[in-house]
Amino acid sequence: MHVTFYGAVGEVTGSLHFLTAGNDRILLDCGMFQGHRKEADRKNRILPFDPRIVTNMVLSHAHIDHSGRIPLLTRNGFAGRVICTRATEDVCSYLLPDSAHIQESDAAYLNYKMARSVLEDMIPGRRKAKKRESIRRRLKTDQGLNRKAIDDIIEKYHLDAVHPVYTVADARQSLTFFDGHPYKTPIVLGQDTQCCLYDAGHILGSAITLICTRENGRKRTIAYSGDLGRFGKPILKDPTLHFEPEHQDVDLLIMESTYGDREHEPVADLEPHLKQVLNKTLERGGTVLIPSFAFGRTQELLYAIHDLYNKNEVPEVPVYVDSPLATEITRVFGEHPEMYDRRTHRDFLESGKNPFMFKNVRFITEVADSMALMREMAPHIVIAASGMCEAGRILHHLRYKIHNPKNTILIVGFMAEHTLGRRILEKGAAYEESGRTGDAPELRFLNKVYPLKARVVKLDGFSAHADKNEMLKFLKQSNLRVQKIALVHGEVEQTRGFADTLQNAGYSVHIPRYGEHLKIR
Secondary structure, eight states: EEEEEEEESSSSOOOOOEEETTTEEEEEEEOOOOOHHHHHHHHTTSSSSSSGGGOEEHHHHHHHHHHHTTTHHTTTTTTTTTTHHHHHHHHHEEEEEEHHHHHHHHHHHHHHHHHHHHHHHHHHHGHHHHHHHHHHHHHHHEHHHHHHHHHHHHHHOOOOOOOOOSOHHHHHGGGEEEEOOOOOOOOEEESSSSEEEEEOSTTTOOEEEEEEEETTTTEEEEEEEOOOOOOOOOOOOOOOOOOOOOSSSSSEEEEEETTTTTOOOGGGGGGHHHHHHHHHHHHHOOOOOEETTTTTHHHHHHHHHHHHTTTOOOOOOOOOEHHHHHHHHHHHTTTTTGGGOHHHHHOOOTGGTTTTTTTTTEEEEEEEHHHHHHHHSOOOOEEOOOOSSSSSHHHHHHHHHHTTTTTEEEOOOOOOTEEEEEEHHHHHHHHTTTTSSOOOEEEEETTTTEOHHHHHHHHOOOOOOOOBHHHHHHHHHHSSEOOEEEESSSSSSHHHHHHHHHHTTTEEEEEOOOEEEEEEE
């Protein structure tokens, strides 16, 4: 049996691991890389194997860095099934088409800029100013970009058009390959291979995968953590600690290490700290702007704000969820109460309340309503995509709010290297440490430079990833007996730090490189 590591090694995106066992070839996740546009685009267009040789695939959860290249897989000859939980299947039905739509829109805009630039370069210098507007009218309509006119120019002048990694049609087709299963149910993966999914507690439907196979009459077991959740957080149940006897002896655990060298603030401090941030900002007459993933983090925020409103601990200002995708995902959350923990049942469901719906919350789907909200000056809370500030409506809210010191940008999750979210976090922290003296730091996005005068606050407690101590808790308190651990899904510093911690605790640890084959003996 061999495992080859093709993604999320030395970084936290692009999860993809390839398991070979006899005649069975099993893919663990097929995620997109996120970060610098050009580098991510280059990585995302290539699968390092022929999809036609893959027997089946197991998807740990629906986040795009784990699921985002499935349409590329299915478009290129994959004939197996995508095994996951039922909740993951439901969420992917929204996430994957949305990912494709963003790619199509980005490609269309880049092609527009290319065509516009070519036409402008053909105009003599003295006439440029007059002709630019006529060029824009030629390439745009009242409904948006004139894609036929743009395509005609690209073809006429033999330009290299930009194409999405996959289309919305590809994404919708990929959904026909999904098979959703309950937790703790044996699933056939191949000729001599089975798997079983256990609750990972990370996001709705997330799973720890136990894969069992036989080679030369000997049983081998691989566990794949996917992304592990935290213990004691509201809404979802904790990560599984009790596994069935046939899954307890693990030859190799492929384990995430996102926060392998960090400790989150205690879960119990989460709402008090959120309360403090909201009250301080609203007292200044400001707006709280929260870049948030549509899936998971948005629902946690709604839950926490709803709870604070119920307790009368913060002013009940309007809360806007400015994301059509988050609106749909919140509906999916409402359809899977079997995933909720005891506290959520007690505090909300048993009294007939929806944890994510309350009188002050408004879900914004139309662009016109979003644009009107950006100009709103009265105190309010905005939760908008995307979580790392690389795309989506959050950029336009930042454009209107980032220069006002009354406002707060609340960071509630991991910001990968080279993203705008990471730059906001780092520059905001440095400005606070300087006592906010001197000129405010500047950030460039949407082709303009903006001063970062808004307050920047980070709350680690909202992270859906287990920290160092919680991952150790999973290893020490679960009934798994692990022979060897391969650490993935972490930036180099975090992975190395966690490897040192595990080795000091007596575990055998390996940090794989991209493309490395690891043989399970």
